Amino acid sequence: MSKTNKIISLQEAVQEFIHDGIHITFGGFTMQRHPMAFIREMVRQEKCKLIIYGHSPGIDVDMLIGAGAVKRVEVAYIGDELFVSPSPNFRRAVEEGSIQWEDYSNFGATLRLVAGALGLPFIPARTMLGSDMITQSGFEPEDRRADPKAAPQKHVLMECPFTGDKVILLPAVNPDVAVIHAQMVGRDGTVRILGQSYADDFVARAARRVVVTAEEIVSEEFIRQCPEQNCIPFFRVDAIVHVPYGAHPTACHGCYDYDPQHYAVYAEASRAGGDAFREYLGTYVHGASDHWDYLDRIGGTKQLSYLKADPAFGYNPGVRRR
Amino acid sequence: MDKKYAQDYSTAELMVTRAAKEIADGEIVFVGTGLPMIASMLAKYTHAPDSVIVFEAGTVDSALLHLPASVGDSRCVSGASTCRGLFDIFATVLQRGVIDVGFLGGAQVDRYGNLNSTVIGDYHRPDVRLPGSGGAGDIACLSKRTVIIMLHERRRFPEQVDYLTSPGWVDGPGGRERAGLIRGGPVSVITDLGVMQFDEQSREMYLTSSHPGISVEQVLENTGFELDASRATETEPPTVEEIDLVRHTIDPEGLFLRR
Numbered sequence: 001m002s003k004t005n006k007i008i009s010l011q012e013a014v015q016e017f018i019h020d021g022i023h024i025t026f027g028g029f030t031m032q033r034h035p036m037a038f039i040r041e042m043v044r045q046e047k048c049k050l051i052i053y054g055h056s057p058g059i060d061v062d063m064l065i066g067a068g069a070v071k072r073v074e075v076a077y078i079g080d081e082l083f084v085s086p087s088p089n090f091r092r093a094v095e096e097g098s099i100q101w102e103d104y105s106n107f108g109a110t111l112r113l114v115a116g117a118l119g120l121p122f123i124p125a126r127t128m129l130g131s132d133m134i135t136q137s138g139f140e141p142e143d144r145r146a147d148p149k150a151a152p153q154k155h156v157l158m159e160c161p162f163t164g165d166k167v168i169l170l171p172a173v174n175p176d177v178a179v180i181h182a183q184m185v186g187r188d189g190t191v192r193i194l195g196q197s198y199a200d201d202f203v204a205r206a207a208r209r210v211v212v213t214a215e216e217i218v219s220e221e222f223i224r225q226c227p228e229q230n231c232i233p234f235f236r237v238d239a240i241v242h243v244p245y246g247a248h249p250t251a252c253h254g255c256y257d258y259d260p261q262h263y264a265v266y267a268e269a270s271r272a273g274g275d276a277f278r279e280y281l282g283t284y285v286h287g288a289s290d291h292w293d294y295l296d297r298i299g300g301t302k303q304l305s306y307l308k309a310d311p312a313f314g315y316n317p318g319v320r321r322r
Numbered sequence: 323m324d325k326k327y328a329q330d331y332s333t334a335e336l337m338v339t340r341a342a343k344e345i346a347d348g349e350i351v352f353v354g355t356g357l358p359m360i361a362s363m364l365a366k367y368t369h370a371p372d373s374v375i376v377f378e379a380g381t382v383d384s385a386l387l388h389l390p391a392s393v394g395d396s397r398c399v400s401g402a403s404t405c406r407g408l409f410d411i412f413a414t415v416l417q418r419g420v421i422d423v424g425f426l427g428g429a430q431v432d433r434y435g436n437l438n439s440t441v442i443g444d445y446h447r448p449d450v451r452l453p454g455s456g457g458a459g460d461i462a463c464l465s466k467r468t469v470i471i472m473l474h475e476r477r478r479f480p481e482q483v484d485y486l487t488s489p490g491w492v493d494g495p496g497g498r499e500r501a502g503l504i505r506g507g508p509v510s511v512i513t514d515l516g517v518m519q520f521d522e523q524s525r526e527m528y529l530t531s532s533h534p535g536i537s538v539e540q541v542l543e544n545t546g547f548e549l550d551a552s553r554a555t556e557t558e559p560p561t562v563e564e565i566d567l568v569r570h571t572i573d574p575e576g577l578f579l580r581r
Contacts, residue, residue, distance in 0.1 A: 029394035077456035082391035086453035094451040105459035107412035130489035130501030166502025196380035197407040253396045315396035
């Protein structure tokens with residue numbers, strides 16, 4: 001991918017990169033740094049039948065499930081830890097049988113993306129052994145055969161040809177698209193993430209195409225002054241979208257904290273489901289004309305200032321969490 | 323100096339103070355969200371100042387100026403030695419064999435310390451879907467030892483877990499080896515009623531102590547499998563200093579220890 005013309009709008013990014021039935025993965029971890037503005041735009045454009053890979057998503061994937069956009073998830077955990085766990089739409093969809101799912105451990109799910117990023121068909125590990133994650137498969141063999149992009153098997157157990165140790169082989173994942181939210185991206189596409197990277201460096205490298213939403217777009221010259229702080233090279237990034245507060249209500253290290261007040265609103269609506277969740281989407285997603293309107297609806301400048309990170313910490317110790 | 327025991331404390335506070343004792347000074351500890359965070363911070367403030375807290379989302383030896391609400395919280399970054407991501411922690415720390423003790427929880431535990439945090443009921447059509455393994459299954463497989471913290475109810479202590487998310491001693495002596503696991507296994511289970519450990523020979527859970535005010539009978543009534551209580555004593559209560567640290571320094575917001 002060339003260095004030029006990568007900057008597009010949120011609306012264009014979803015139109016161009018997201019198609020019904022796509023295999024997709026997102027950056028972030030539970031309550032942190034999910035590309036939420038992109039997720040909301042996907043819901044607005046009514047994308048559906050998504051196949052989602054991840055390690056520890058939360059409100060991002062839960063919102064898509066609640067909007068009826070998801071066909072299958074292959075993950076280790078879906079929840080927002082302190083705020084709402086397990087994610088209510090996920091829980092309900094599994095209990096009702098309205099989505100397909102496959103359980104891996106967090107290490108296992110991460111390794112599938114690592115294998116994809118390394119250009120390998122599989123990767124061995126010493127985890128999940130002795131658990132029902134290797135005896136039970138949620139996604140039936142006939143469903144796997146029907147989907148040419150799915151791994152033919154959940155995993156394979158084998159003895160190491162060198163030592164005889166038992167290992168699990170995990171199939172690589174190469175999603176069609178990865179979407180990550182970063183604090184900073186250069187105009188060329190070079191990505192800088194502050195704080196924990198979670199698995200975003202592998203998430204981006206595993207995918208065929210990558211969209212980066214960012215708090216800030218800076219010049220190529222500036223971001224290359226400290227290349228050791230950058231984690232994804234420009235040529236792996238296909239599109240850049242400028243979305244300040246684009247991870248809200250999840251946290252974005254160095255920029256703003258998670259929003260416990262909005263999480264309470266989301267938790268109530270998603271636990272109730274049905275009309276209550278449709279009403280939530282109506283107010284904060286479909287009813288919002290764009291991301292700026294969304295930010296007004298969650299409390300505008302006053303709430304965003306309240307969440308703003310203290311530069312001494314990278315988060316805001318004053319945010320009331322209970 | 324004689325220990326000054328606290329008179330007024332909650333069961334959850336007793337659980338975290340007891341759990342903190344599972345950490346020895348200098349040990350490297352894999353910590354999950356909730357009570358393990360409080361227990362591991364308390365250990366650092368008291369008898370284990372050189373213990374090291376590792377979080378799966380990427381940080382090693384956080385200073386933890388404020389209690390995190392997530393293992394990926396920005397609050398884990400402050401003062402850390404390194405801050406990277408899941409691959410760094412799971413592959414090069416946990417799988418590499420560096421973790422001395424990992425903390426686990428779950429909705430169900432059986433006599434061998436196998437834990438379920440995936441589903442209640444049938445996997446394909448569950449009555450209740452839980453969050454899933456997260457890092458728990460990995461911690462259970464790859465730590466040198468694990469400590470389990472959970473609520474003690476009969477339905478949570480069944481003969482058999484509905485789904486085995488995090489392996490304990492699997493099916494008894496030699497079970498981990500047969501599964502291909504090269505280290506680890508659970509050593510303690512700390513609940514709101516008492517403390518259990520595992521017999522060296524049979525690998526079965528037995529009652530080590532019941533908490534002050536809790537009878538051995540109460541523990542047995544709330545356990546769905548046979549539990550040997552012949553070695554049971556009473557759990558040592560928390561000290562005034564421990565309760566003060568937990569309430570005023572570690573969790574002043576009442577995130578995980580609501581009062």
